[in-house]
Amino acid sequence: MLVQMSSMRDAYAQALLDLGSKDFRIVVLGADTSVSIKTSLFADRYPDRFFNVGIAEANMIGIAAGLALAGKIPFVSTYSAFVPGKCLDQIRNAIAYPNLDVKIVSSHGGLTVGPDGASHQTVEDVAAMRAIPRMHVVVPADANSTIALISHSLMLSGPFYFRLSRANVTEIYTPTDEIRVGTANILKEGSDVTIIATGVMVNEALEAGRLLSREGVSAEIIDSHTLKPLDSETILKSARKTGAIVTAEEQTIIGGLGSAVSETVCESYPVPVSKVGIRDTFGESGEHKELLVKYGLTPQEIVKASKKLVGSR
Amino acid sequence: MEQEQIPTGMLLQKAVKIRTDILEMVAEAKSGHPGGSLSAVEILVSLFFYKMRHDPKLPDWPDRDRFVLSKGHAAPVLFATLAESGYFPVSELKTLRKLNSRLQGHPDFRVPGVEFPGGSLGIGLSAAIGMALAAKLDKNDYRVYALLGDGEMDEGETWEAAMAASKFKLDNLTAIVDRNGIQQDGLTEQIMPIEPLGYKWKAFNWHVLEVDGFDLRQVIEALEKAENMRNRPTVIIAHTVKGKGVSFMEWDPAYHGKAPDKDTVRKLVEHMRLE
Ligand SMILES: Cc1ncc(C[n+]2csc(CCOP(=O)(O)OP(=O)(O)O)c2C)c(N)n1
Numbered sequence: 001m002l003v004q005m006s007s008m009r010d011a012y013a014q015a016l017l018d019l020g021s022k023d024f025r026i027v028v029l030g031a032d033t034s035v036s037i038k039t040s041l042f043a044d045r046y047p048d049r050f051f052n053v054g055i056a057e058a059n060m061i062g063i064a065a066g067l068a069l070a071g072k073i074p075f076v077s078t079y080s081a082f083v084p085g086k087c088l089d090q091i092r093n094a095i096a097y098p099n100l101d102v103k104i105v106s107s108h109g110g111l112t113v114g115p116d117g118a119s120h121q122t123v124e125d126v127a128a129m130r131a132i133p134r135m136h137v138v139v140p141a142d143a144n145s146t147i148a149l150i151s152h153s154l155m156l157s158g159p160f161y162f163r164l165s166r167a168n169v170t171e172i173y174t175p176t177d178e179i180r181v182g183t184a185n186i187l188k189e190g191s192d193v194t195i196i197a198t199g200v201m202v203n204e205a206l207e208a209g210r211l212l213s214r215e216g217v218s219a220e221i222i223d224s225h226t227l228k229p230l231d232s233e234t235i236l237k238s239a240r241k242t243g244a245i246v247t248a249e250e251q252t253i254i255g256g257l258g259s260a261v262s263e264t265v266c267e268s269y270p271v272p273v274s275k276v277g278i279r280d281t282f283g284e285s286g287e288h289k290e291l292l293v294k295y296g297l298t299p300q301e302i303v304k305a306s307k308k309l310v311g312s313r
Numbered sequence: 314m315e316q317e318q319i320p321t322g323m324l325l326q327k328a329v330k331i332r333t334d335i336l337e338m339v340a341e342a343k344s345g346h347p348g349g350s351l352s353a354v355e356i357l358v359s360l361f362f363y364k365m366r367h368d369p370k371l372p373d374w375p376d377r378d379r380f381v382l383s384k385g386h387a388a389p390v391l392f393a394t395l396a397e398s399g400y401f402p403v404s405e406l407k408t409l410r411k412l413n414s415r416l417q418g419h420p421d422f423r424v425p426g427v428e429f430p431g432g433s434l435g436i437g438l439s440a441a442i443g444m445a446l447a448a449k450l451d452k453n454d455y456r457v458y459a460l461l462g463d464g465e466m467d468e469g470e471t472w473e474a475a476m477a478a479s480k481f482k483l484d485n486l487t488a489i490v491d492r493n494g495i496q497q498d499g500l501t502e503q504i505m506p507i508e509p510l511g512y513k514w515k516a517f518n519w520h521v522l523e524v525d526g527f528d529l530r531q532v533i534e535a536l537e538k539a540e541n542m543r544n545r546p547t548v549i550i551a552h553t554v555k556g557k558g559v560s561f562m563e564w565d566p567a568y569h570g571k572a573p574d575k576d577t578v579r580k581l582v583e584h585m586r587l588e
Pocket residue numbers: 031032033055082086346348349350384386387432433434435461462463464465466491493495496497555569
């Protein structure tokens with residue numbers, strides 16, 4: 001089988017070039033990380049529509065707000081440790097409160113910066129962004145879905161937080177798959193347990209599904225790339241079918257995907273929800289793969305959680 | 314008089330050793346930030362092997378001078394300097410950035426001698442102000458040093474801190490700017506021009522000194538002038554070269570955050586030892 005590995009940053013840069021060639025309202029802002037995040041490709045092609053503000057994330061968000069108020073569509077990008085990390089207030093008061101069309105696309109989310117260590121890893125960014133009213137929160141799983149979701153966001157108004165990964169990922173989707181903000185994608189149907197994952201954990205969930213089927217457990221696998229607004233319809237439908245949910249995310253389980261799913265099922269159709277994610281701790285230096293194992297973000301952990309739920313019935 | 318006592322020979326030897334440590338560490342780790350580590354070697358050597366009051370055996374000594382590495386990505390130069398000072402074994406340097414090592418990618422409290430976990434740029438000077446204020450409150454005469462990057466001048470918090478330090482008359486605080494002219498995306502004057510830098514600090518009511526950041530005597534003299542200044546914080550703008558000591562790294566923004574490979578480093582280190 002041909003496994004295609006791809007880079008979300010490259011996909012993002014490609015999306016910007018494509019979209020930017022058609023919509024001249026698109027402008028891109030960077031904060032001294034644009035070579036690393038590849039927005040420098042947009043800067044090379046459209047120097048007039050690219051603004052490098054230096055290492056000044058809060059200023060970048062404020063400038064993006066002004067550009068949006070004057071009719072532009074700003075894409076704002078740096079490492080997720082610093083946007084949102086450095087500028088929660090500017091995101092809240094300058095972008096979300098006035099409901100501006102600003103797309104924040106941050107890369108190097110989760111533990112993917114590996115050896116850089118905890119200061120540059122993010123466990124809390126998604127939870128923080130989810131808690132801000134009006135903010136859309138999207139965590140794509142591969143390159144094709146990054147392109148599709150960013151393109152679709154242009155048709156929707158309001159603020160967006162996209163969290164991309166630095167790690168190269170195995171492609172899940174093809175360029176023609178329908179992937180839309182707000183609609184979860186069912187990647188595999190199943191009847192015993194529902195596994196809902198986001199970002200780099202979608203591949204791990206698919207692997208868990210394969211391991212489980214060898215043991216006679218039929219898992220339904222859902223890519224919930226959009227954490228907000230959550231696709232509660234798809235999730236509730238699956239909950240009714242399987243009666244048990246495991247969530248998998250590369251971030252703190254406090255306020256992330258597992259929380260969002262729990263909030264939904266608790267109110268409408270309570271089923272047990274088991275969360276695979278980071279347990280209220282900072283990361284540390286190490287290779288990304290090593291960290292995923294150390295912090296329990298593996299197919300094996302998803303399998304363990306699934307079997308526990310299925311077995312306890 | 315005093316200048317005669319500066320042991321420049323010993324300090325120069327330390328500088329060479331720390332440069333080779335830095336190169337070996339990042340090559341072994343296969344990642345890290347050599348450029349801004351190599352530009353700051355003489356600054357850290359002047360502080361840790363001459364100017365600062367500190368005791369590697371007593372990292373928590375309440376009267377010690379504090380060093381805040383605000384540009385935390387230069388962790389290799391800090392870790393190498395701490396190890397060469399005796400805070401922990403030099404042999405541990407090769408564990409940099411590896412899983413379960415104390416030596417994280419950016420400074421971390423697991424390492425004795427680390428005063429602040431820099432990494433997110435722009436925070437360190439504020440923390441140094443807090444330490445300097447506490448020294449005044451406690452009537453303790455320890456001094457606080459903060460090393461900032463020139464790209465780090467872009468962060469608004471740096472200037473919020475600059476205003477506060479002069480308001481509070483923190484003559485026990487010395488900031489040092491590693492003016493190597495390069496940030497991550499390229500030259501500072503192209504990415505975000507910061508000149509006239511000395512005038513900016515002057516306008517914020519700081520005592521401003523400019524030195525050649527590789528001239529140990531100049532650096533030490535400036536640190537001494539800072540200590541003798543009353544009622545004002547001092548900033549030393551240290552003119553340096555990013556990647557100093559390795560011809561192909563000097564002035565190349567690519568070596569901000571890229572490790573040379575082990576073979577190259579082996580040759581470089583042999584060459585440096587012979588010089
Ligand atoms: C708040 C923040 N934004 C971005 C980064 C990523 N980053 C790490 S080093 C660096 C450039 C720093 O340049 P400079 O301050 O000049 O350091 P030096 O040249 O001394 O290495 C950047 C943008 C960061 N660490 N912190």
